[in-house]
Amino acid sequence: MDKPIIGVTISADENKDRTRELNLKEAYFTSIRRAGGEPVAFPMDTPVDKLSDVLSSMKGVLLSGGGDIDPEVFGGLPHPKVYGIDPARDAVEIALAKYCAKNKYPLLGICRGTQVINVALGGTLYTDITDQLPGALKHPCYPEKPRNYLAHSVMIKISTHLTAITRQSQMKVNSMHHQGIKDLAPDLTLSAIAPDGLIEGVELMFHPFFLGVQWHPECLPESPSDQAIFSAFVRAANPED
Template sequence: MPNSRPIIGISAGFDYSENRLFINNGYIEAIRLAGGLPVLLPVTNDTELLKHIIGRFDGFLLSGGSDVDARFWGEPNYTFGGEISPLRDEPELFIAREAIAADKPILGICRGCQVMNIAMGGTIYQDIYAQQVGKEIYKHSQNAPKWYPTHDIFIEKDTKVFKAHQEEIIRVNSFHHQAVKDVAPGFIVSSRCGDGIVESIEHISCKFAVGVQWHPELMWEKDNTYLKIFVKFVALCK
């Protein structure tokens, strides 16, 4: 069926007190409007099921959320770390590795960007303010409406993020205290904030393996320019 929508698996948050999945509807609607069929992924460590999902789905979106356990890049969890979600960490790291190995398109947003980098051998700052001592860091956990862009990012030309937006500078929202530190082998930094913090990464040989630190799913309803990254992603899933 040449006009069928590609199936996009979306990782969800997990509420431990209520034993339930949750997701911001902005992710779902962005994929739908971009031409994809959004499907929530299960929270499971069943490797055989996850391999089946990799084979059946056309692309993957790793959503934002809590911190990743620092043990996955060989560090202790320091006091300035935040809440971690053990039921999410292993399956999402597995999906990132397998999707990239199979050249299945994958988009990581905020936590999802960090998951992709960790999965492929990179590291992250557990807290950009505590671990960048003596450096003036921008406000990356904004006190403003979630859709409101609060700082510029500077995009490298000839990258997938640039090809999606066709702009060298765009303004984005910001809700994180962690960020990519050592970029994983095979990846490049495709944009940075004015303070030097990594704002997006992408794999140099995959058709689409991109992580962005901002939250376009919270912005596109106010300004559809932020739908462009989803459109580029879904187009390459077809």
């Protein structure tokens, strides 16, 4: 049986000489391969009206981490800590999330990817958690701490896909984000929450696999619960196997 091809979105960063280079942490590809999938870089220059053509050659999409979504997209407050805005990436990923939601196409969002899911379906974000969420935990722990540093716990909601996948009611997770979900999109179900009340996991209940987690499970290869997320994603992308 052929391995299911998983498209992984990537960031385009500007160098000192003002040329753009594509960047993606290898851990995303490693985690997908470990779960039995075949990762490929999603072509980020795809016109929005041609996404279905590209997706026809794939079986699932992973929305990866990266810079911030432009606050103008969701009516957010401007903030000096907002960084890495890429309108082209915003447009493609938001369109991907909408397409996958509507067409029941397997999708996994990680960190920024979870925020994209929420914004695409009508939710909003804190443009800086520390300044805008009273009593917030320290969520942006990297680079002060390593990527696999377990920063805080999350409570996994019962009767969700996430609890069925991880078989946990609580997990310790890493944390590398300064933005997060403020208003949850109407169609999304909250599946994980931090002790300070910040939403850490979302999903569509009546969908084969449409899940977002605010932490970075790809950086935690020794955690069975985190790697189970990738395994479930790849299985959903290859249901005939």
